[in-house]
Amino acid sequence: MRKLYYLLLLCVLLQISCSHVLDEPYDSRIALSTLSDYRALLSQAYPERQDLFTDILTDDYHHYAGSIQANLIPTYVPLYLWEDNYEEGVRATPAAAYAHYYEKIYLVNTVIAEVMQTQGEMAAKEALLGEALFVRAYAYFSLVNLFAKHYNVQTSSTDLGVPLIIEIPTESKPSFHRATVAQVYEQIESDMKKGQQLMEKNATFLSANPYHFSLASVYAFFCRLYLYQEKWEQCISYADRSLQISGGQIRDLTADIQVWKSYDIAYFAQEFMNPATHKNILLASQSESFLTRPTGFRLCGFYPSHQLYYGFPKNDLRFGLFSAVGTVIDSITNYVKYAQQPNQPNVGVARYECFTNEEVLLNRAEALLKQTVPDRMAALETVEQLRKKRITPYSILDASTLSLEELEDLVLDQRRKEFLGQGMRWYDIKRLRLSVSHRLVRTSPTPDAVLTADDPRKAIQIPLIARIGNPVLVNELNPR
Numbered sequence: 001m002r003k004l005y006y007l008l009l010l011c012v013l014l015q016i017s018c019s020h021v022l023d024e025p026y027d028s029r030i031a032l033s034t035l036s037d038y039r040a041l042l043s044q045a046y047p048e049r050q051d052l053f054t055d056i057l058t059d060d061y062h063h064y065a066g067s068i069q070a071n072l073i074p075t076y077v078p079l080y081l082w083e084d085n086y087e088e089g090v091r092a093t094p095a096a097a098y099a100h101y102y103e104k105i106y107l108v109n110t111v112i113a114e115v116m117q118t119q120g121e122m123a124a125k126e127a128l129l130g131e132a133l134f135v136r137a138y139a140y141f142s143l144v145n146l147f148a149k150h151y152n153v154q155t156s157s158t159d160l161g162v163p164l165i166i167e168i169p170t171e172s173k174p175s176f177h178r179a180t181v182a183q184v185y186e187q188i189e190s191d192m193k194k195g196q197q198l199m200e201k202n203a204t205f206l207s208a209n210p211y212h213f214s215l216a217s218v219y220a221f222f223c224r225l226y227l228y229q230e231k232w233e234q235c236i237s238y239a240d241r242s243l244q245i246s247g248g249q250i251r252d253l254t255a256d257i258q259v260w261k262s263y264d265i266a267y268f269a270q271e272f273m274n275p276a277t278h279k280n281i282l283l284a285s286q287s288e289s290f291l292t293r294p295t296g297f298r299l300c301g302f303y304p305s306h307q308l309y310y311g312f313p314k315n316d317l318r319f320g321l322f323s324a325v326g327t328v329i330d331s332i333t334n335y336v337k338y339a340q341q342p343n344q345p346n347v348g349v350a351r352y353e354c355f356t357n358e359e360v361l362l363n364r365a366e367a368l369l370k371q372t373v374p375d376r377m378a379a380l381e382t383v384e385q386l387r388k389k390r391i392t393p394y395s396i397l398d399a400s401t402l403s404l405e406e407l408e409d410l411v412l413d414q415r416r417k418e419f420l421g422q423g424m425r426w427y428d429i430k431r432l433r434l435s436v437s438h439r440l441v442r443t444s445p446t447p448d449a450v451l452t453a454d455d456p457r458k459a460i461q462i463p464l465i466a467r468i469g470n471p472v473l474v475n476e477l478n479p480r
Contacts, residue, residue, distance in 0.1 A: 032110070032114065032118070033118065033119075034118060034119065034120070035115070035118055035119065035120035035121075035124060035125060035128070037118075038111050038114065038115045038118060038128060039128060041107060041110060041111055042107075042108065042111050042128060042131065042132050042135065043211075043212075044107055045104050045107035045108040045111065045132070045135050046104070046135055046211065046212070046284060047100065047101055047104045047135075047138065047139050047142065047284065048100065048284050048285075048286045048291060048352065049284050049291055049352035049353075049354065049423060050092075050096060050097035050100045050101065050142070050291060051097055051142060051146060051423050051426075052092065052291045052292050052295075052338075052352070052422075052423040053079070053092040053093055053094070053097070053291075053293070053294055053423075054146075054423055054425075054426035054427075055292075055294070055295055055302075055421065055423055055425065055426070056076065056079060056080050056294045056295065056302045057079065057080070057082065057426050057429075057436075057451075058425040058426050058429055058436060059305060059307075059308075059425070059429070059434075059436045059437075060304060060305060060308055060416070060420060060421075060425050061294075061295060061302045061303060061304060061305060062302070062303060062304075062305040062306065062438070062439065062442050063077070063080055063301055063302055063438065063439070063440055063441075063442070064301050064302070064303055064326075064332050064442065065301060065440065065441070066301070067300075067301045067326075067332070068300050068301025068302075069300065069301075072090070072293075072300050074086070074087035075087045075088075075090045075093060076294050076300055076301075076302070077440070079093070079094075079294075080302070080438055080440075080449075081438060081440075081448060081449040082438075082449055082451055082455075082457040083449075084461040084480070088463060088464060088465055089465075090293075091290055091291070091293055092290060092291050092292065092293035092294060094146065094147070094460045094461070094463055095463035095464070095465050095466070097142070097146060098143070098146075098147065098462070098463050098465075098466050099463075099465065099466070101139045101140075101142055101143050102139075102143075102165070104135070104139050105136060105139050105140070105165060106165075106168070108132050108135045108136045108139070109136070109165065109166065109167060109168050110168060111128070111129070111132040112129065112132050112133065112136065112166075113167065113168055115128055115129050115132065116129060121205075123201075123202040123204075123205050124202070124205045126198045126201065126202050126205075127198060127199060127202035127203075127205035127206055128205075129195075129198055130194070130195040130196070130197070130198030130199035130202070131195065131199065131206070131207070131212065131213050132195075133191040133192070133194050133195030133198070134191065134192060134195045134199075134213045134218060134221065135213070136166075136191055137187075137188045137189075137191040137192045137195070137221070138221065138354070140162070140164070140184055140187060140188050140191075141188050141221075141224075141225070143162045143184075144161050144162050144181060144184040144185070144188075145228070145427055145430070146460050147162050147459060147460050147461075147462055147478070148160060148161045148162060148181050148184070148459050148478070149181060149430075149456075149458070149459045150228070150427075150430040150431045150458070151181055151185055151228055151229050151431075152181075153229070153230070155181075156180065156181040156182035156185065157180055157181075157182040158180060159180060159181040159182075160178045160180065160181070160459075160476060160478060161178055161179045161180050161181040161182075161183060161184035161185075162178055162179065162184060163176035163177065163178055163179065163470065163473075164176070164179040164183060164184060164187055166187065175470055175471065175472045176470055176472070177472050177473075177476060178462075178473065178476045185225075185229065188225065189225065192218075192221065192222060192225065195213075195218070196218055196222075199213070199215060199218060200215065203215060210275035210280065210282070210283050211282070211283050211284065211285055212282075213282060214245075214281070214282070215245055216242050216245040216246040216281050217242075217281040217282035217354070217355045219238045219239075219241040219242035219245070220238070220239075220242040220281050220282070220355035220356075220359070220360050221355065222234070222238035223235050223238040223239045223242060223360055223363050223364070224355070224359070224363060226238065226367075227363045227366065227367060228427075228431060230370070232367040232368075232370050232371035232372075233367075233371060235363055235364070235367040236364055236367045236368060236371070239360050239361070239363055239364035239367070240364070242281070242357075242360050243357065243360055243361070243364075246279065246281055246357055246360075247279070247357075248357050248360075248361070248385070249279035249357055250279075250357060250358060250361075250385065250386060250389045251278055251279075251356075251358065251389070252389070253317040253318065253320070253321075253389070253390065254317060255277075256268070256271075256272060256321075257317065257320045257321070259271055265323060265336060266339070266341075268336070269336045269337065269338055269339045269341060270339035270348045270349075270350075272336075272337050272338065272339075273337070273338065273339075273351035273352065273353055274351065275351070279357060280353045280354075280355070280356050281353075281354075281355040281356055281357060281360070282353070282354040282355045283351050283352065283353055283354065284351070284352045284353075284354055285349055285350065285351050285352070286340075286349070286350060286352075290340060290341070291338075291340075291350070291352065292338055292340075292341060292421075295334075295335075295421065296336075296341035303325075303326075303332040303333060303334060304322065304333055304334070304335050304420065304421075306331070306442065308416075308420075309322060309333055312417070313391075315391055315392055315393065316390055316391055316417065317389075317390050317391075317392060318390055318417050318418065318420070321335055321336070321337070321420075322334070322335055323335075323336065335420055335421040336421070337421050337422060338350050338351070338352060338421075339351070353422065358386060358418050358419075359418075359419070359424070361382055361383070361385055361386055362382075362383070362386070362411055362414055362415050362418065364379075364382050365379045365380075365382040365383045365411045366379075366408070366411045366412075368382065369404060369407055369408050369411065370408075374404055376399045376402070376404060376407055377399050379399075379407055379411070380397060380399040380402070380407060380410075383397075383407075383410060383411060383414060384396060384397065386414060386418065387414070390417075390418075397410075412428065412432070415428060416428070429451075429458070430458045433453040433454060434453065435450065435451060435452050435453050436450070436451040437449070437450045437451070438450075438451075456478060456479050456480055457480065459478040460478075461477060461478050461480075462476075462477055462478065
């Protein structure tokens with residue numbers, strides 16, 4: 001009897017337990033009931049700068065085998081050579097970025113789908129929805145520019161993009177085919193236009209938090225979007241709107257370098273993106289993952305290229321951000337702008353910029369030069385707003401003495417110097433069809449790998465882990 005009693009009790013407990021499981025949402029999401037809940041969820045949905053690993057794909061960095069940790073060689077040496085067979089499961093890789101952005105898309109899709117049904121003031125809900133649409137657009141913009149070809153108006157309708165997931169999946173293991181680049185950009189622009197309308201309409205309800213989209217960063221995002229699509233007039237228009245709101249404040253590098261001299265490089269790196277002292281338009285923040293693992297201090301063996309370092313003008317304040325980290329023999333330098341470097345795990349929360357006034361200015365200058373009727377004078381005046389804060393002693397350039405090609409080279413050169421170590425160069429290499437060569441031994445007479453202007457490897461391959469979770473992608477890989 002006692003055994004029968006315990007058996008019956010076990011059956012009852014199992015029945016109760018199963019009924020509780022069935023009462024839970026299929027995906028184990030926490031129930032959201034208030035506007036504050038959705039606001040908190042949206043804060044969690046903001047992506048990190050998971051694309052900073054791309055610096056080692058560019059001509060900004062070279063490889064120094066003497067300082068790379070052996071356990072990281074299977075991951076970063078193949079990436080450096082633009083190979084697809086890198087070891088996944090490591091932070092600061094394409095696989096980590098792919099998973100991260102889709103995780104954030106899942107969270108923000110929940111906000112977009114449900115926030116308008118919750119209780120709260122209509123204007124506040126609309127403002128939050130508008131912000132959420134921009135977060136989703138930013139995540140997809142990052143994905144499509146990492147894992148697809150650069151936008152080309154002539155081929156984007158057939159070029160493979162990334163899977164578009166704009167609703168909360170209801171299947172346990174859904175499959176998603178890759179949309180085209182055009183379709184992804186259409187979704188991005190659609191989200192942005194809807195979000196802009198809602199955020200402008202309800203501007204008083206927007207967060208003043210520097211880690212959340214503001215109207216200045218909304219317009220800066222449009223500026224970048226239209227630069228990549230070569231819609232020059234729209235790019236200029238949104239640049240002007242962003243700069244008008246932000247005031248166009250440019251970083252004071254003299255003060256930054258003084259911080260370095262007064263304290264140390266770890267403190268300097270932590271303060272470099274401090275919103276209290278620097279006017280970044282939108283920041284991202286995290287406290288654990290080392291997003292600059294390949295280039296952080298002396299961990300992974302990638303350092304600013306000698307060609308870049310020795311060609312850097314010594315009267316440029318940005319040259320002062322180089323630091324010697326090797327010996328006279330190996331002659332290697334570093335370029336640190338972020339805290340939480342791999343060799344400095346306890347320096348505090350890391351901050352990464354998403355949009356800055358400096359980028360908006362340089363986007364504007366490039367668009368002015370590439371529009372149907374180039375405005376060489378206005379473009380140079382825009383560039384000079386940055387140069388006069390970077391060159392000492394400063395002397396103004398004369399547009400009448402520079403050809404259109406020379407002015408375009410000037411803008412690109414300023415982009416490379418200004419954004420060194422900030423994960424921007426890779427996108428310029430893609431969209432401007434630049435070639436890059438890499439050597440495993442810096443002094444080798446011949447490169448070990450060359451990336452040509454239209455090299456298909458500029459579209460990073462869909463990670464293996466993504467194909468396992470979404471098998472239809474096996475037949476939709478980037479061509480090689």
